[in-house]
Structure formats: structure tokens, C-alpha cells
Amino acid sequence: MAGKPLLSINDMSIVFTSPDEPDIEAVRQVDLTLTPGKTLALVGESGCGKSVTARAVLRLLDKNADIRTGEIVYEAEGGAVDVVRLKPDSLAMRAIRGAQISMIFQEPMSSLSPVHTIGNQIDEIIVLHERLTQKQARERTVSLLDQVGIPGARERANAYPFELSGGLRQRAMIAMALACTPKLLIADEPTTALDVTTQAQILDLLRQLQDDFGMAMLFITHDLGVVAEVADDIAVMYLGDVVEQGDVFEVFKAPKHPYTQALMSSVPRLQRKSERTRLTPIKGTVPSPKDRPVGCAFTSRCPHAFAPCPTIRPERTPVSEGHVARCHLLTHTKEEALA
Template sequence: MTAPLLTINDMSIIFTSPDEPDIEAVRQVDLTLTPGKTLALVGESGCGKSVTARAVLRLLDRNADIRTGEILFEGEGGKVDIARLKPDSDAMRAIRGAQVSMIFQEPMSSLSPVHTIGDQIDEIIILHERLTPRQARERTIALLDQVGVPGARERANAYPFELSGGLRQRAMIAMALACTPKLLIADEPTTALDVTTQAQILDLLRQLQDDYGMAMLFITHDLGVVAEIADEIAVMYLGDVVEQGDVFDVFRAPRHPYTQALMNSVPRLQRKAERERLSPIKGNVPSPKDRPQGCAFTSRCPFAFEPCADTRPARTSLPGDHVARCHLLTRTRAEAMA
């Protein structure tokens, strides 16, 4: 067994406000990432996926606090608990960008509009690798060429607004890979791209992962992308990881009603009736301010029964490394033993 690169244990993230009660955006999350493997973090918008990812890089808002838990990272200097590091500390800066990098959701808002692509990548290389500007530029051109940017030497002098969406995304990937990180966090990197460019970016990420042997945390709401790129999956709902395991196990036999609802809402070409409607999940994700005391999915779950509203379900182990949080699983097990 390969030792984990990143282990998140019992992590809860609280947002504070002087005028409002504290909001628990992420609730006792447990995740493990292994070198060379991809963990997909999925769920509807507002479920805490990006907050969880940003916590690993300590890029949370000022009013956000990692209240409990640990983020254990096996870095170059040994194991360190990122949750205990200050965001602006030298130790955190040595990890961020060099050992853990992130591809942000929207390149146009993440890249500086007043600096060229090459200058922005050069800066990261000079900061972490201590190369001269000339050496950094040659490294930048090589990276842009590696990620498939045509005319890399000329494109390095281009500004973000001069590039297409696909080329901006490739430039973001080159920037994230500038220092050959051990962990790459990709926050919905294909959401704004057309299907052809999306397929090219996924192929590129898989190839780069094979080349570097890095772990990848892939955040998305597209289950088709998950099936194509992920080894493991964690399903989040209202800050809770409600189900996780091997991607084939979860897709073949989803056990949590929310995961089942997500699977049923995916369009299929093999629908029986020509005009058969999709099966959307009824209702909306509750506000974190109105989080149910028990299971977060209670208000939308068609199988909810008495304990669901009042008691948070425990993690139930299933065959393999498959786990889920649902009272139905414990009830089924109790009925089987009766």
C-alpha cells in the first residue's frame, strides 16, 4: 500500500460574522489522497467543495476558521499539519505553489489582466526555484509547450484577454505545474469549456499525472467527468461527505439517497420513452444557517424517517473501502440481524 500524501481528519470550517451566528460550512470531513491517484469531490453548488480545497492551501477568507481537525501533508520536510500553519507563514508559502498547486475555476478572473502569461509563470519559478529571469523564461516556454500551447515562445508574451478559453486554461495548468507539485487541486477546470476542449484538458491532466506521479483532487459537479478521470469519489452535501469510495463501487451501487439522486439526474441516451423527462432532485440545498440537526439531506430525501431529522447518521462501512452516512444503512443492517 502506498502511504497517503494528504490526510484530512475530522475537519470543520466555521465562518464567523459580528452580526450573525457562526456558520459551519464544512462539517467533520475525512479525506485521503494517494500519490498517482485522483479523488473527485462532487456535489451541487454551495456544498463546500471549493472551501475544502482552499483549506488545504490556507486560502480561506479572513472570517473562516478551521475550527477542528487536521490536514496532514507528507511534504519534502516530513509530515506537517497544514491546519496549524498560519496562512502567511514561511512554512505555508514553501508548500503553496511548490508542493501543492491549484488550478482555479475561472482563469480569466484568476490570471492578472495587466501581466503577460509568461511573466506570471516566471514569477512562481523564480520564487520557488531560485532561477534567473532568463532561466525562468526558458522553463516557462517549455511548460507552455508541454501543456499544448501552440507557438509557446510567442504566447508567453500574450495577455490573458488575447487567448481563448482553452489556451487560458492550459496556461493555468502550466502555472500550477511550474514547480512539479506533489498534489494538484483542480477546481472545476473544464466547466466553462466546450466538450472538445474539455476532453483535451482531461487527457492532458491524465498524461501529466502519469508523468509526474502526483496526486490530484478534482472538484466537479459533472459525473461524466468523474467516471473518466477519477479513481475515488467523495460526495458532498451541505458541507458533509455523505458517501465515498472507489469510483466504480459508488457508481455501480450508490448507497446514499443523495448519490442515487445525482446519478438519476444524469441525462441518458438510452431513455425508454422518446420524451421521458429528467429526474431532478426536488427542492433546494438548505442554507448553512438553517442546517438540519440530523442528516443534511433530510428535507429532500424521499426515504427520510424519524431519526433522520434529529440525529446525524454515523459513517457506515460497506464492502471494500466504500462508506456512507445514512440511517437507512443502519436500519437495514439491524433488520437483517433481527
């Protein structure tokens, strides 16, 4: 990744605690880097820790979630800040959240207030962070709604979320996230509930807005087709582990971790009738975080698992410049392990 990092997550582990159950490690020693003007796609099956990782950046985790180790270093306007050391409700964190780092949540209908108009919700953010008058804030809100492609922006600002279609609600969420021109935009599966046409429009919009604002973007998804369209770099998560990361084209061309290879093999492809083949599903199911293997998280489903996999966690192994993976096959052969 070229350029100075805007945000670096280093060795971050997140644990969920319960008075009646053992601690559950949801995210394990994650390392991610986000650069201005670039998009990092965070991909993996549901429940692998993608959203938890994103919410940790904004300190929006549940009360029973503890960032047990690591740091989240953000290059704020006043200098580098370790977000982990800020209290979630502190003034310093509030100055970053929503203003310098914003998030588009997965389901706008459950994220927007049903009893306030779209305009009022965006106005509130602008007034809070920009110290503008209510009239000035409304003018900016209308401008933002127009910029994200909502027709009749001034009238739509007075609409409630339930009065808008899914695509318009998603655009309103994007306008809200961009209200204070953030340096980093976190998009948590922003196109999951949309039809294909609207999905394409939203992706085009995000790309255009990124070019306009020069933002870094963390794009969370499980759709590899979307990743190919929007991302510069990719990080593949499985059961809280980042098992492979690097340039998106290099990882797609030559995936090194068996999980990444399995994800690529399970993607449907257009083929001639004479060449049709069945999809290759990933065998087995994701283990419960309570039963996480001591070694490689993918051990129980990996067709290449051998001696060290269940008991020894693989190191981050360089494949090429900027491309790394956690897999024993990169440092050992099965024959060596059995010798």
C-alpha cells in the same frame, strides 16, 4: 486507496463568522485521503463546500473563515506537517503553496493578472520557489507552455490573458500550477467554462500530466460524466457533509446514500426513442447553511427520511472495503425506528 497517503484531511470543520450573525458551519467533519498517482473527485451541487475544502488545504480561506476542528496532514519533503497549524502567510506555508501543492482555479480570466503577460506570471513562481535566474525561468516557462499544448509557446509567453482563448487560458493556468512539479494538484472545476471539445482535450492533458509527474489530484466538479473519466475515487458532498465516498466504479455501480442515488438518477442518458423518459430531478432545494438540520443534511429532500434522520447525525458506515456512507438506512430499518 492503496499506498501511503500524501495528504489526509481528518475531522475538519470550517466555520464562517460574522459580528452580526450566528456562526455558519460550511464544512462539517470532513475526512478525505489523497494518494500519489491517484485522483479523488469531490462532487456535489454548487455551494456544498467543495471549493472551501480545497482552499483550506492551501490556507487560502477568507479572513472570516475558521478551521474550527480537525487536521490536514501533508507528507512534506521534511516530514509530516499539519497545515492547519501553519499561519497562512508563514514561510513554511509559502514553501508548500505553489511548489508542493498547486491549484488550478475555476475561472482563469479572474485568476490570472490582466496586466501581466502569461510568461511573467509563470516566471515569477519559478524564480520564487526554484531560485533560478530570470532567463532560466523563462526557458522553463516556454517548455511548460509547450508541454500543455499551447502552440507557438515562446510567442504566447508574451501574450496577456485577454489575448488568449478560453482553452488556451486554461492551459496556461495548468502550466502555472505545474511550474514547480507539485506532488498534489487541486483542480477546481477546470473545465466548467469550456466547450465539449476543449473540455475533452483538457481532461486528456491532465491525465497525461498526472502520469508524467506521478501527482495526486483532487478534482472538484459537479459533472458526474467527467468523474467517470478521470477519477479513481469519489467523495460526494452535500451541505458541507461528505455523505458517501469510495472507489468510483463501486459507488457508481451501487450508490448507497439517497443523495448519491438521486444525483445518478438525474444524469441524462442516451436512449432509444421508444424508451425515452423524463429526467428525475432532486425535489426541493438545498437548505441554507443557517438552517442546517441537526441530523442528516439531506433530510428535507430525502424520499426515504424516517424518525432518526432530522435529529441524529448518521455515522460513517462501511459498505465494503474503502466504501463508506452516512445514512441511517445502512444501520436501521424504518420498522426498527418506529418500534
